[in-house]
Amino acid sequence: MTSYNASTIIDFLGSGTDQQNDLSGSISSMPQPKGRRTPLQDVDLNTDFDTLDEPVWDTIMRDARTIGSKFTHVLFPGSRDKTQLLRDWDLWGPLFICVFLSLLLHSQGGEAAPQFTQVFTLTFFGSVIVTLNIKLLGGQISFFQSLCVIGYCLLPPSLAALLCSIIGKGNLFVVHLTLTAVGFLWATYAAMGFLSSLQAPKRQLLVVYPIFLFYFIVSWLILSHT
Template sequence: MPLVHCFHSHEQKFAGLSDVSISEDIPVEGDIAVPVSSRGTEDEFSTLDEPVKDTILRDLKAVGNKFVHVMYPKKSSALLRDWDLWGPLLLCVTLALLLQGGSADSKDDGGPQFAEVFVIIWFGSVIITLNSKLLGGTISFFQSLCVLGYCILPLTVAMLVCRLVLLLVSSGTAGFIVRLIIVTASFGWSTFASTAFLADSQPANRKALVVYPVFLFYFVIGWMILTFSPSS
């Protein structure tokens, strides 16, 4: 009898755990264009059974589609619904590598710059995301990181073009003007694209407080690109 009584007491103690569930408003992970058929019954196609090549190609296609959404920004839930961090990571590493080796001080070989750019981009994205959440934004943490990371694409393209300009044109007034125009255009594009995706997730009376840190974030990246000069 004591054993039965103990069993019933533990059963009553943990009876409420069956009602605990994860809210649908909290996304656990992103969905990178998973085939519709994989969401059906267990007898249907599953991504676990497909070849690795098909999985990689499908994910690369999904990342490419998000790049297209950034270059042609419009109000779309693609970056929010199917978020991932592969694209932002690729852009961050590419931009850091392109900025590598540029230094105003000839004694500095530019070695730490990769880590500096990497930290600035990710730390800035986290700060903007936290600011958005504190202001009452409905977007999740990783969704915001995804949008901010993908919207670095125009600035990354600008960095590549600026490096080509520095190779073809001497770093004089003409070269600086050309780079200024390119960086300004890419800065405006990145800011516009990010706000187009994030605007609807923010309270109407606090959108300016959310957009301002985004403006500063892309401005700092644009300034690093504009002031870049290859070390001799």
């Protein structure tokens, strides 16, 4: 049997202790991954994300400015960043537009005017059907993002309906037709700019056609009742 003296045992234990110290030192000195924050570190409750103590009026004004910014994306589709409307999507703007257009057409048609629910149902479910068509064709966009874009792009036809109602029914039909056609083309162009680029090139026509048909029906409804 192998015999061990006291000095050998002490040297063995001492070397193990040194190795353990060296190992722990290596672990503690490892650099932290970049871009990661330790828990409960760098958390500031005074940042913009803390809105619990914000006045209601400030919240409303911030949301109103956001909706107004998205309206400018629709009115000037060629000079704005297209990704912002898709990234910061919401359904408040489309809801306001659908309600405004439904109330306007209901108040302008007299006895033959379409009911509020008829116009609202047409605009809402029409945009849902167009969105489902985009998703079924493999569009690289979420359901609510597409619904947001289609709803916001109803702004030009709604403005055309407002101008036609201000002009009145007794004036030239050509003026009404021109305003409605401009609103229709503007809405179609804006929606195509946001949605067609997210589709495969071979399927873009299948996406554009339902969008074209949806805004055409809305524009025809506007022309018929204003």
